[in-house]
Amino acid sequence: xxxxxxxxxxxxxxxxxxxxxxxxxxxxxxxxxxxxxxxxxxxxxxxxxxxxxxxxxxxxxxxxxxxxxxxxxxxxxxxxxxxxxxxxxxxxxxxxxxxxxxxxxxxxxxxxxxxxxxxxxxxxxxxxxxxxxxxxxxxxxxxxxxxxxxxxxxxxxxxxxxxxxxxxxxxxxxxxxxxxxxxxxxxxxxxxxxxxxxxxxxxxxxxxxxxxxxxxxxxxxxxxxxxxxxxxxxxxxxxxxxxxxxxxxxxxxxxxxxxxxxxxxxxx
Amino acid sequence: xxxxxxxxxxxxxxxxxxxxxxxxxxxxxxxxxxxxxxxxxxxxxxxxxxxxxxxxxxxxxxxxxxxxxxxxxxxxxxxxxxxxxxxxxxxxxxxxxxxxxxxxxxxxxxxxxxxxxxxxx
Numbered sequence: 001x002x003x004x005x006x007x008x009x010x011x012x013x014x015x016x017x018x019x020x021x022x023x024x025x026x027x028x029x030x031x032x033x034x035x036x037x038x039x040x041x042x043x044x045x046x047x048x049x050x051x052x053x054x055x056x057x058x059x060x061x062x063x064x065x066x067x068x069x070x071x072x073x074x075x076x077x078x079x080x081x082x083x084x085x086x087x088x089x090x091x092x093x094x095x096x097x098x099x100x101x102x103x104x105x106x107x108x109x110x111x112x113x114x115x116x117x118x119x120x121x122x123x124x125x126x127x128x129x130x131x132x133x134x135x136x137x138x139x140x141x142x143x144x145x146x147x148x149x150x151x152x153x154x155x156x157x158x159x160x161x162x163x164x165x166x167x168x169x170x171x172x173x174x175x176x177x178x179x180x181x182x183x184x185x186x187x188x189x190x191x192x193x194x195x196x197x198x199x200x201x202x203x204x205x206x207x208x209x210x211x212x213x214x215x216x217x218x219x220x221x222x223x224x225x226x227x228x229x230x231x232x233x234x235x236x237x238x239x240x241x242x243x244x245x246x247x248x249x250x251x252x253x254x255x256x257x258x259x260x261x262x263x264x265x266x267x268x
Numbered sequence: 269x270x271x272x273x274x275x276x277x278x279x280x281x282x283x284x285x286x287x288x289x290x291x292x293x294x295x296x297x298x299x300x301x302x303x304x305x306x307x308x309x310x311x312x313x314x315x316x317x318x319x320x321x322x323x324x325x326x327x328x329x330x331x332x333x334x335x336x337x338x339x340x341x342x343x344x345x346x347x348x349x350x351x352x353x354x355x356x357x358x359x360x361x362x363x364x365x366x367x368x369x370x371x372x373x374x375x376x377x378x379x380x381x382x383x384x385x386x387x388x389x
Contacts, residue, residue, distance in 0.1 A: 005334065005335050005336045006331070006334040006335050009333075009334040010334065023352075024326065026350070026352075027303060027326065027351070027352045028323075028326065030302070030303075030304070030345075030349055030350055030351045030352070031302075031303050031304045031307075031322065031351075033349050034302075034304040034345065034347075034349055034351065035304060035322075037347055037349070038308075056321075056322055057321075057322045057323045058321045058322065058323035058324070059323065060323065062323070063323040063324075063326055063327065066326075066327045067326065067327055067330055070327055070330055070331060070334070
Protein backbone atom coordinates (compact mmCIF):
# COMPACT_ATOMS: atom_id res chain seq x y z
CA UNK A 1 0.00 0.00 0.00
CA UNK A 2 2.88 2.27 0.90
CA UNK A 3 4.47 1.50 -2.42
CA UNK A 4 1.28 2.20 -4.34
CA UNK A 5 0.78 5.53 -2.60
CA UNK A 6 4.31 6.52 -3.45
CA UNK A 7 3.93 5.61 -7.10
CA UNK A 8 0.62 7.44 -7.36
CA UNK A 9 2.11 10.53 -5.81
CA UNK A 10 5.03 10.39 -8.22
CA UNK A 11 2.76 9.85 -11.16
CA UNK A 12 0.75 12.90 -10.19
CA UNK A 13 3.89 14.96 -9.90
CA UNK A 14 5.17 13.77 -13.28
CA UNK A 15 1.92 14.29 -15.13
CA UNK A 16 0.93 17.61 -13.72
CA UNK A 17 4.46 18.88 -13.46
CA UNK A 18 3.82 19.92 -9.92
CA UNK A 19 6.73 22.15 -9.48
CA UNK A 20 8.14 21.45 -6.10
CA UNK A 21 11.66 22.55 -6.91
CA UNK A 22 10.69 25.93 -5.72
CA UNK A 23 9.17 24.50 -2.59
CA UNK A 24 12.34 22.59 -1.71
CA UNK A 25 14.51 25.64 -2.22
CA UNK A 26 12.27 27.62 0.13
CA UNK A 27 12.31 24.88 2.68
CA UNK A 28 16.10 24.53 2.62
CA UNK A 29 16.52 28.28 2.83
CA UNK A 30 14.27 28.42 5.85
CA UNK A 31 16.30 25.61 7.41
CA UNK A 32 19.52 27.56 6.89
CA UNK A 33 17.93 30.67 8.32
CA UNK A 34 16.92 28.91 11.49
CA UNK A 35 20.31 27.28 11.87
CA UNK A 36 21.90 30.70 11.40
CA UNK A 37 19.61 32.17 14.03
CA UNK A 38 20.68 29.48 16.46
CA UNK A 39 24.33 29.99 15.62
CA UNK A 40 23.99 33.72 16.22
CA UNK A 41 22.37 33.07 19.55
CA UNK A 42 25.30 30.83 20.38
CA UNK A 43 27.50 33.86 19.87
CA UNK A 44 28.91 33.44 16.37
CA UNK A 45 29.68 36.34 14.10
CA UNK A 46 26.95 36.86 11.47
CA UNK A 47 28.83 35.72 8.33
CA UNK A 48 30.42 32.79 10.12
CA UNK A 49 27.04 31.81 11.52
CA UNK A 50 25.56 31.66 8.05
CA UNK A 51 28.55 29.82 6.60
CA UNK A 52 28.45 27.19 9.30
CA UNK A 53 24.74 26.69 8.71
CA UNK A 54 25.27 26.21 4.99
CA UNK A 55 28.10 23.78 5.60
CA UNK A 56 26.03 21.79 7.99
CA UNK A 57 23.16 21.22 5.62
CA UNK A 58 25.47 19.94 2.89
CA UNK A 59 25.24 20.36 -0.84
CA UNK A 60 21.95 22.01 -1.63
CA UNK A 61 22.09 21.15 -5.32
CA UNK A 62 22.63 17.49 -4.55
CA UNK A 63 19.64 17.53 -2.23
CA UNK A 64 17.50 19.15 -4.89
CA UNK A 65 18.58 16.61 -7.42
CA UNK A 66 17.83 13.81 -5.05
CA UNK A 67 14.47 15.39 -4.49
CA UNK A 68 13.69 15.68 -8.18
CA UNK A 69 14.55 12.04 -8.81
CA UNK A 70 12.30 11.02 -6.02
CA UNK A 71 9.53 13.32 -7.04
CA UNK A 72 8.79 11.81 -10.40
CA UNK A 73 9.22 8.74 -12.49
CA UNK A 74 12.32 9.52 -14.55
CA UNK A 75 11.34 7.16 -17.36
CA UNK A 76 7.94 8.71 -17.71
CA UNK A 77 9.40 12.16 -17.47
CA UNK A 78 11.74 11.60 -20.41
CA UNK A 79 8.95 10.00 -22.36
CA UNK A 80 6.71 12.98 -21.77
CA UNK A 81 9.41 15.43 -22.76
CA UNK A 82 10.22 13.42 -25.89
CA UNK A 83 6.57 13.49 -26.75
CA UNK A 84 6.40 17.25 -26.29
CA UNK A 85 9.48 17.64 -28.45
CA UNK A 86 7.93 15.51 -31.20
CA UNK A 87 4.77 17.59 -31.14
CA UNK A 88 6.79 20.79 -31.35
CA UNK A 89 8.73 19.53 -34.34
CA UNK A 90 5.55 18.46 -36.06
CA UNK A 91 4.11 21.88 -35.39
CA UNK A 92 7.13 23.47 -37.05
CA UNK A 93 6.71 21.49 -40.28
CA UNK A 94 3.01 21.56 -41.06
CA UNK A 95 3.56 20.29 -44.60
CA UNK A 96 5.47 17.26 -43.48
CA UNK A 97 2.96 16.67 -40.70
CA UNK A 98 0.05 16.85 -43.15
CA UNK A 99 1.68 14.34 -45.48
CA UNK A 100 2.51 11.98 -42.64
CA UNK A 101 -0.99 12.18 -41.21
CA UNK A 102 -2.54 11.77 -44.64
CA UNK A 103 -0.40 8.73 -45.36
CA UNK A 104 -1.29 7.17 -42.05
CA UNK A 105 -4.97 7.92 -42.52
CA UNK A 106 -4.92 6.42 -46.00
CA UNK A 107 -3.15 3.31 -44.80
CA UNK A 108 -5.41 2.79 -41.84
CA UNK A 109 -8.51 3.52 -43.89
CA UNK A 110 -7.53 1.13 -46.66
CA UNK A 111 -6.79 -1.62 -44.19
CA UNK A 112 -10.02 -1.07 -42.32
CA UNK A 113 -12.02 -1.17 -45.54
CA UNK A 114 -10.21 -4.28 -46.72
CA UNK A 115 -10.74 -6.01 -43.45
CA UNK A 116 -14.44 -5.21 -43.30
CA UNK A 117 -14.91 -6.64 -46.79
CA UNK A 118 -12.90 -9.74 -45.98
CA UNK A 119 -14.71 -10.15 -42.72
CA UNK A 120 -18.12 -9.93 -44.38
CA UNK A 121 -17.25 -12.11 -47.37
CA UNK A 122 -14.93 -14.72 -45.95
CA UNK A 123 -15.05 -14.76 -42.19
CA UNK A 124 -18.65 -14.19 -41.20
CA UNK A 125 -21.05 -16.96 -42.14
CA UNK A 126 -24.01 -15.97 -44.31
CA UNK A 127 -26.95 -14.90 -42.17
CA UNK A 128 -29.01 -17.92 -43.20
CA UNK A 129 -30.02 -21.20 -41.72
CA UNK A 130 -27.30 -23.88 -42.14
CA UNK A 131 -25.12 -21.38 -43.96
CA UNK A 132 -22.23 -23.84 -44.07
CA UNK A 133 -24.32 -26.27 -46.13
CA UNK A 134 -25.51 -23.80 -48.74
CA UNK A 135 -24.17 -24.34 -52.25
CA UNK A 136 -24.76 -22.64 -55.54
CA UNK A 137 -25.05 -24.89 -58.58
CA UNK A 138 -25.05 -23.32 -62.00
CA UNK A 139 -24.70 -24.35 -65.61
CA UNK A 140 -22.56 -23.01 -68.39
CA UNK A 141 -21.80 -23.91 -71.99
CA UNK A 142 -18.10 -24.69 -71.83
CA UNK A 143 -17.60 -25.01 -75.59
CA UNK A 144 -18.91 -21.65 -76.52
CA UNK A 145 -18.22 -20.16 -73.17
CA UNK A 146 -21.75 -18.97 -73.03
CA UNK A 147 -24.43 -18.87 -70.46
CA UNK A 148 -25.18 -16.21 -67.96
CA UNK A 149 -24.85 -16.94 -64.30
CA UNK A 150 -28.08 -17.76 -62.48
CA UNK A 151 -30.04 -18.42 -65.59
CA UNK A 152 -31.06 -22.03 -65.09
CA UNK A 153 -34.38 -22.74 -66.73
CA UNK A 154 -37.27 -23.90 -64.60
CA UNK A 155 -37.51 -27.19 -66.47
CA UNK A 156 -33.87 -27.98 -65.88
CA UNK A 157 -34.29 -27.05 -62.25
CA UNK A 158 -37.14 -29.51 -61.90
CA UNK A 159 -35.03 -32.26 -63.45
CA UNK A 160 -32.09 -31.50 -61.20
CA UNK A 161 -34.22 -31.37 -58.13
CA UNK A 162 -35.79 -34.70 -58.97
CA UNK A 163 -32.54 -36.49 -59.76
CA UNK A 164 -30.13 -35.16 -57.20
CA UNK A 165 -29.36 -37.04 -53.97
CA UNK A 166 -26.74 -34.77 -52.44
CA UNK A 167 -28.87 -31.99 -50.97
CA UNK A 168 -31.68 -32.08 -48.52
CA UNK A 169 -33.35 -29.18 -50.24
CA UNK A 170 -33.12 -27.81 -53.72
CA UNK A 171 -34.35 -24.40 -54.63
CA UNK A 172 -34.32 -22.25 -57.75
CA UNK A 173 -32.76 -18.84 -57.84
CA UNK A 174 -32.84 -17.31 -61.29
CA UNK A 175 -32.22 -13.88 -62.66
CA UNK A 176 -34.99 -12.12 -64.40
CA UNK A 177 -36.06 -8.67 -65.38
CA UNK A 178 -39.56 -7.33 -65.11
CA UNK A 179 -40.84 -4.20 -66.65
CA UNK A 180 -43.55 -1.96 -65.39
CA UNK A 181 -45.37 0.54 -67.54
CA UNK A 182 -45.07 4.06 -66.29
CA UNK A 183 -47.22 6.08 -68.62
CA UNK A 184 -45.68 5.17 -71.92
CA UNK A 185 -42.22 4.46 -70.57
CA UNK A 186 -41.09 1.04 -69.50
CA UNK A 187 -39.29 0.82 -66.20
CA UNK A 188 -37.04 -2.18 -65.93
CA UNK A 189 -36.94 -3.86 -62.57
CA UNK A 190 -34.33 -6.35 -61.50
CA UNK A 191 -36.02 -9.44 -60.15
CA UNK A 192 -35.30 -13.02 -59.21
CA UNK A 193 -37.41 -16.02 -59.85
CA UNK A 194 -37.32 -18.45 -56.98
CA UNK A 195 -39.06 -21.68 -56.22
CA UNK A 196 -41.59 -22.00 -53.40
CA UNK A 197 -39.18 -23.48 -50.90
CA UNK A 198 -36.56 -20.76 -51.34
CA UNK A 199 -37.39 -18.72 -48.24
CA UNK A 200 -38.03 -21.68 -45.97
CA UNK A 201 -34.75 -23.22 -47.06
CA UNK A 202 -32.82 -20.10 -46.08
CA UNK A 203 -34.82 -19.69 -42.91
CA UNK A 204 -35.75 -16.13 -43.80
CA UNK A 205 -39.17 -14.61 -43.32
CA UNK A 206 -40.54 -11.41 -44.84
CA UNK A 207 -41.22 -8.50 -42.48
CA UNK A 208 -44.74 -8.16 -43.84
CA UNK A 209 -46.99 -10.80 -45.27
CA UNK A 210 -45.89 -14.33 -46.01
CA UNK A 211 -43.08 -16.05 -47.84
CA UNK A 212 -43.55 -18.21 -50.90
CA UNK A 213 -44.81 -21.69 -50.26
CA UNK A 214 -44.49 -24.72 -52.53
CA UNK A 215 -48.14 -24.22 -53.48
CA UNK A 216 -47.11 -21.10 -55.38
CA UNK A 217 -45.13 -23.34 -57.72
CA UNK A 218 -48.21 -24.95 -59.17
CA UNK A 219 -48.93 -23.85 -62.71
CA UNK A 220 -52.50 -22.83 -61.84
CA UNK A 221 -51.40 -20.64 -58.88
CA UNK A 222 -51.78 -16.92 -59.37
CA UNK A 223 -48.50 -15.09 -59.98
CA UNK A 224 -47.14 -13.83 -56.68
CA UNK A 225 -44.36 -11.38 -55.87
CA UNK A 226 -42.42 -10.44 -52.76
CA UNK A 227 -41.07 -6.93 -52.84
CA UNK A 228 -37.85 -5.66 -51.39
CA UNK A 229 -38.37 -3.02 -48.74
CA UNK A 230 -37.20 -0.27 -51.05
CA UNK A 231 -39.48 -1.61 -53.76
CA UNK A 232 -42.35 -1.58 -51.31
CA UNK A 233 -41.63 2.06 -50.50
CA UNK A 234 -41.31 2.93 -54.14
CA UNK A 235 -44.54 1.37 -55.29
CA UNK A 236 -46.74 2.21 -52.34
CA UNK A 237 -45.15 5.29 -50.82
CA UNK A 238 -42.86 5.44 -47.78
CA UNK A 239 -45.59 6.44 -45.33
CA UNK A 240 -47.76 3.48 -46.10
CA UNK A 241 -44.75 1.22 -46.09
CA UNK A 242 -43.71 2.41 -42.64
CA UNK A 243 -47.19 1.81 -41.26
CA UNK A 244 -47.45 -1.67 -42.59
CA UNK A 245 -44.24 -2.95 -41.04
CA UNK A 246 -44.91 -5.08 -38.03
CA UNK A 247 -48.49 -5.88 -39.02
CA UNK A 248 -48.59 -9.24 -40.66
CA UNK A 249 -52.07 -8.40 -41.76
CA UNK A 250 -53.18 -9.37 -45.08
CA UNK A 251 -51.70 -6.30 -46.62
CA UNK A 252 -51.83 -7.28 -49.20
CA UNK A 253 -53.82 -8.53 -51.97
CA UNK A 254 -52.30 -5.54 -53.61
CA UNK A 255 -51.86 -6.09 -57.26
CA UNK A 256 -49.02 -4.86 -59.41
CA UNK A 257 -48.76 -5.03 -63.15
CA UNK A 258 -45.50 -6.45 -64.45
CA UNK A 259 -44.82 -7.54 -67.99
CA UNK A 260 -48.50 -7.03 -68.70
CA UNK A 261 -49.71 -9.59 -66.19
CA UNK A 262 -51.06 -9.09 -62.73
CA UNK A 263 -49.01 -10.12 -59.70
CA UNK A 264 -50.30 -10.37 -56.18
CA UNK A 265 -48.02 -8.85 -53.58
CA UNK A 266 -47.80 -11.38 -50.82
CA UNK A 267 -44.93 -10.06 -48.75
CA UNK A 268 -42.18 -7.55 -48.22
CA UNK B 269 25.01 10.33 5.17
CA UNK B 270 27.21 10.23 8.18
CA UNK B 271 30.20 9.16 6.19
CA UNK B 272 31.85 9.74 2.84
CA UNK B 273 29.79 9.93 -0.26
CA UNK B 274 30.74 6.48 -1.49
CA UNK B 275 29.83 4.85 1.77
CA UNK B 276 26.62 6.77 1.73
CA UNK B 277 25.63 5.37 -1.63
CA UNK B 278 26.24 1.84 -0.46
CA UNK B 279 24.37 2.19 2.76
CA UNK B 280 21.69 4.61 1.70
CA UNK B 281 18.85 2.14 1.92
CA UNK B 282 19.63 1.00 5.41
CA UNK B 283 20.28 4.47 6.70
CA UNK B 284 17.29 5.94 4.98
CA UNK B 285 15.20 3.29 6.64
CA UNK B 286 16.52 4.04 10.11
CA UNK B 287 16.43 7.78 9.58
CA UNK B 288 12.82 7.50 8.45
CA UNK B 289 12.08 5.61 11.64
CA UNK B 290 13.76 8.32 13.73
CA UNK B 291 11.78 11.00 11.93
CA UNK B 292 8.51 9.21 12.50
CA UNK B 293 9.23 8.68 16.17
CA UNK B 294 10.34 12.27 16.61
CA UNK B 295 7.19 13.60 14.98
CA UNK B 296 5.12 11.20 17.04
CA UNK B 297 6.59 12.69 20.20
CA UNK B 298 6.89 16.34 19.19
CA UNK B 299 3.68 16.67 17.21
CA UNK B 300 4.06 19.27 14.49
CA UNK B 301 7.63 20.23 13.65
CA UNK B 302 9.69 21.68 10.81
CA UNK B 303 12.68 20.04 9.15
CA UNK B 304 15.27 21.96 11.13
CA UNK B 305 13.52 21.12 14.39
CA UNK B 306 13.43 17.45 13.50
CA UNK B 307 17.13 17.42 12.63
CA UNK B 308 18.04 19.18 15.86
CA UNK B 309 15.87 16.89 17.91
CA UNK B 310 17.38 13.77 16.36
CA UNK B 311 20.86 15.00 17.18
CA UNK B 312 19.86 15.79 20.75
CA UNK B 313 18.09 12.47 21.25
CA UNK B 314 21.12 10.55 20.08
CA UNK B 315 23.18 12.42 22.68
CA UNK B 316 24.94 14.17 19.80
CA UNK B 317 26.43 10.86 18.74
CA UNK B 318 24.70 11.27 15.44
CA UNK B 319 25.51 14.46 13.63
CA UNK B 320 23.39 14.05 10.59
CA UNK B 321 24.17 15.76 7.37
CA UNK B 322 20.99 17.71 7.65
CA UNK B 323 20.41 17.87 3.92
CA UNK B 324 19.76 14.15 3.72
CA UNK B 325 16.80 14.61 5.99
CA UNK B 326 14.70 16.24 3.28
CA UNK B 327 14.60 13.39 0.78
CA UNK B 328 13.53 11.18 3.64
CA UNK B 329 10.77 13.61 4.56
CA UNK B 330 9.62 13.65 0.95
CA UNK B 331 9.58 9.87 0.79
CA UNK B 332 7.55 9.64 3.98
CA UNK B 333 5.13 12.19 2.66
CA UNK B 334 4.72 10.34 -0.62
CA UNK B 335 4.02 7.19 1.32
CA UNK B 336 1.37 9.01 3.28
CA UNK B 337 3.06 8.53 6.65
CA UNK B 338 3.44 12.24 7.26
CA UNK B 339 1.72 15.38 5.99
CA UNK B 340 3.15 18.86 5.55
CA UNK B 341 1.99 22.44 5.59
CA UNK B 342 3.68 25.81 5.40
CA UNK B 343 3.57 27.88 8.55
CA UNK B 344 5.52 30.32 10.72
CA UNK B 345 8.05 29.17 13.31
CA UNK B 346 8.50 30.41 16.87
CA UNK B 347 11.01 33.02 15.86
CA UNK B 348 8.94 34.19 12.90
CA UNK B 349 10.56 32.23 10.14
CA UNK B 350 8.46 30.78 7.36
CA UNK B 351 8.90 27.00 7.45
CA UNK B 352 7.26 23.84 6.31
CA UNK B 353 5.77 21.93 9.20
CA UNK B 354 5.38 18.18 9.24
CA UNK B 355 3.08 16.01 11.31
CA UNK B 356 2.58 12.28 11.53
CA UNK B 357 -0.58 10.81 10.02
CA UNK B 358 -2.70 7.89 11.18
CA UNK B 359 -1.07 5.66 8.60
CA UNK B 360 2.29 6.91 9.82
CA UNK B 361 1.49 5.97 13.41
CA UNK B 362 0.52 2.50 12.34
CA UNK B 363 3.70 2.24 10.31
CA UNK B 364 5.76 3.42 13.25
CA UNK B 365 4.21 0.88 15.62
CA UNK B 366 4.88 -1.93 13.15
CA UNK B 367 8.47 -0.79 12.55
CA UNK B 368 9.09 -0.48 16.26
CA UNK B 369 7.95 -4.04 16.89
CA UNK B 370 10.09 -5.25 14.00
CA UNK B 371 13.11 -3.38 15.27
CA UNK B 372 12.78 -4.78 18.78
CA UNK B 373 12.42 -8.29 17.50
CA UNK B 374 15.49 -7.99 15.29
CA UNK B 375 17.37 -6.51 18.21
CA UNK B 376 16.39 -9.40 20.49
CA UNK B 377 17.51 -11.95 17.98
CA UNK B 378 20.88 -10.30 17.45
CA UNK B 379 21.31 -9.90 21.17
CA UNK B 380 20.81 -13.65 21.66
CA UNK B 381 23.54 -14.41 19.18
CA UNK B 382 25.94 -12.09 20.92
CA UNK B 383 25.06 -13.69 24.25
CA UNK B 384 25.72 -17.13 22.80
CA UNK B 385 29.15 -16.15 21.66
CA UNK B 386 29.95 -14.81 25.14
CA UNK B 387 29.14 -18.16 26.77
CA UNK B 388 31.40 -20.16 24.48
CA UNK B 389 34.54 -18.22 25.03
